[in-house]
Amino acid sequence: MTRPATLIVVFLFVLYCTGNAVCATPGKMPTFESLEAAGATIGSVTIRVDDVFDTTSRKEDKPVFRWANRLHINTRESVIKSQLLFRGGDPVSQSLIAESARVLRRNRFFYDASIEVVRFENNVADIVVSARDNWTLMPEVSLSRGGGNTRYRYGLEEDNLLGTGSAVTISQGKDENRRSTDFLFSDTNLGRSWVSLDLRFRDSDDGQASRVRLVRPFFALGTKWSAGFDVFEDDREDLLFSRGEEVGRFRHDEDNAALWFGWSKGLVDNWVNRWTVGYVASDNRFDAPDDPAELVVVPRDRDLRYPYVRFERIENRFAVVNNLNQIERTEDVFLGTQMSLTLGVLADAFGADRKGGIFDADIRTSAGSPDDTLLTLSAGLDGRIESGDLANTRLAMSATYFRRLSPVRVFFARLSGVAGHELDLDQLLEFGGDSGLRGYPRAFGSGDSRVLLTLEQRLYTDWYPFRLFRVGAAAFFDVGRVWGRDATGLTDDRVLADAGIGLRLVSTRGNSNRVFHIDLAFPLRRDPQVDRVQLSIEAKRSF
Numbered sequence: 001m002t003r004p005a006t007l008i009v010v011f012l013f014v015l016y017c018t019g020n021a022v023c024a025t026p027g028k029m030p031t032f033e034s035l036e037a038a039g040a041t042i043g044s045v046t047i048r049v050d051d052v053f054d055t056t057s058r059k060e061d062k063p064v065f066r067w068a069n070r071l072h073i074n075t076r077e078s079v080i081k082s083q084l085l086f087r088g089g090d091p092v093s094q095s096l097i098a099e100s101a102r103v104l105r106r107n108r109f110f111y112d113a114s115i116e117v118v119r120f121e122n123n124v125a126d127i128v129v130s131a132r133d134n135w136t137l138m139p140e141v142s143l144s145r146g147g148g149n150t151r152y153r154y155g156l157e158e159d160n161l162l163g164t165g166s167a168v169t170i171s172q173g174k175d176e177n178r179r180s181t182d183f184l185f186s187d188t189n190l191g192r193s194w195v196s197l198d199l200r201f202r203d204s205d206d207g208q209a210s211r212v213r214l215v216r217p218f219f220a221l222g223t224k225w226s227a228g229f230d231v232f233e234d235d236r237e238d239l240l241f242s243r244g245e246e247v248g249r250f251r252h253d254e255d256n257a258a259l260w261f262g263w264s265k266g267l268v269d270n271w272v273n274r275w276t277v278g279y280v281a282s283d284n285r286f287d288a289p290d291d292p293a294e295l296v297v298v299p300r301d302r303d304l305r306y307p308y309v310r311f312e313r314i315e316n317r318f319a320v321v322n323n324l325n326q327i328e329r330t331e332d333v334f335l336g337t338q339m340s341l342t343l344g345v346l347a348d349a350f351g352a353d354r355k356g357g358i359f360d361a362d363i364r365t366s367a368g369s370p371d372d373t374l375l376t377l378s379a380g381l382d383g384r385i386e387s388g389d390l391a392n393t394r395l396a397m398s399a400t401y402f403r404r405l406s407p408v409r410v411f412f413a414r415l416s417g418v419a420g421h422e423l424d425l426d427q428l429l430e431f432g433g434d435s436g437l438r439g440y441p442r443a444f445g446s447g448d449s450r451v452l453l454t455l456e457q458r459l460y461t462d463w464y465p466f467r468l469f470r471v472g473a474a475a476f477f478d479v480g481r482v483w484g485r486d487a488t489g490l491t492d493d494r495v496l497a498d499a500g501i502g503l504r505l506v507s508t509r510g511n512s513n514r515v516f517h518i519d520l521a522f523p524l525r526r527d528p529q530v531d532r533v534q535l536s537i538e539a540k541r542s543f
Contacts, residue, residue, distance in 0.1 A: 029117040032094040043124040047077040050132040082192040109160035136160040142538040151175040180204035207235035226262040240487035241443035251287040276310040299425035305351035308344035321370040323460040325542035327470035337365040356386040374402040412456040420448035431482040439498020439523035447484030472504035497524040514539040
């Protein structure tokens with residue numbers, strides 16, 4: 001080729017690239033951001049559902065893994081399509097594609113999900129949506145021991161029934177309050193729509209409970225409307241504790257119903273504003289137990305019925321990270337600012353047993369980056385106004401700090417506190433194993449205010465036993481105290497602390513929203529009512 005001809009070809013190539021704003025080099029596809037800037041269009045959308053085990057890999061090409069793949073029913077392509085916020089023929093939107101990936105990764109039946117460009121030509125981008133299935137038929141097992149009490153739960157759960165995305169759980173268990181049998185059915189995309197159905201039933205030795213919840217949520221930042229109703233009934237006995245020991249109980253008959261409708265203009269200038277109006281009926285009736293304990297303290301009945309209005313503002317700011325609250329798994333971390341305000345009116349005209357108002361306000365914001373240092377601050381204020389005075393009011397604040405020391409080591413700290421005023425007797429703040437003080441039994445202390453500091457050194461190992469679990473470890477220290485009187489009128493001004501170590505197990509084939517904690521915690525302040533070692537084995541949502 002002559003030099004003039006070469007220059008002409010180069011000139012035409014540059015002109016083409018400039019006009020399209022995108023030029024993909026061989027073997028490398030353009031980013032969604034550059035495609036959006038070029039005004040590109042989505043072409044074909046291919047759905048790919050990978051098996052639980054990758055038998056094309058030598059490490060997973062085992063008879064037992066091949067057998068498991070054959071037994072497992074893969075997620076149906078229609079389930080994935082129903083959760084995408086884009087279709088073929090739409091203009092490329094980097095925000096909608098990133099949010100679609102986040103929506104898919106929220107499903108417990110996927111270990112991971114991604115969206116990629118596989119072909120770009122004539123300003124049209126062909127896309128592949130990939131998801132790797134989890135093994136979703138799993139036993140549910142949890143066990144903890146502390147303060148002379150053993151808590152356990154066992155059962156069977158299926159998070160992706162016949163590949164439809166529906167979840168069914170049947171379990172039995174025991175804690176300080178009751179023995180119970182529970183049944184759960186849920187589907188977040190009922191009939192391939194954005195409607196979510198949640199059914200729950202519990203039969204226990206102290207009563208029964210049921211819940212029906214049907215919602216079309218604000219499923220994405222650009223969603224324009226939401227609506228739903230929620231009906232909950234629960235008849236049970238609640239326990240009162242003082243220094244970790246049961247001191248009384250009372251019957252609690254709770255009937256709640258809520259109906260709401262919300263609207264929004266969607267995502268505008270990287271922010272979302274949402275309005276919701278609704279009506280809540282919350283009837284709580286209390287009585288002495290069938291078999292009275294030594295102390296019979298019964299809270300005052302509450303019949304709260306009120307219309308309300310809610311405003312919410314959310315910033316579109318997320319990051320994709322690894323090894324933060326999970327182990328070797330893609331995590332979507334919210335880094336923006338979110339705030340909300342809810343106001344309701346209590347009056348005879350609405351059926352309430354008192355006059356006044358309901359309020360609930362909260363705000364959350366973050367600074368930094370999860371790749372280095374991340375600080376998240378949150379604050380909330382909720383309660384009631386009755387005859388001009390505050391009732392059952394709580395001011396909660398927290399600061400959460402992550403410092404990445406290496407790809408496999410993270411220092412974690414959280415300082416949280418709640419200040420309560422005129423709390424209802426059944427709403428007293430408990431302080432113990434269930435609220436972060438791992439070296440002590442549940443409700444070792446209670447009152448109307450509390451503060452807790454947790455320090456934790458986390459280690460994310462590359463140990464991958466049997467290609468089934470990712471393993472992590474933690475060394476932790478907890479310290480805090482509670483203020484105010486408990487149910488017996490006693491106060492406890494002691495500062496309590498514990499230290500301990502624990503293992504963290506994340507299944508790479510089962511429910512990936514759970515982290516199994518195996519903790520040994522040692523109370524640093526001795527008490528004859530507290531065991532020297534607290535052992536707990538339970539599933540939580542994060543590290």
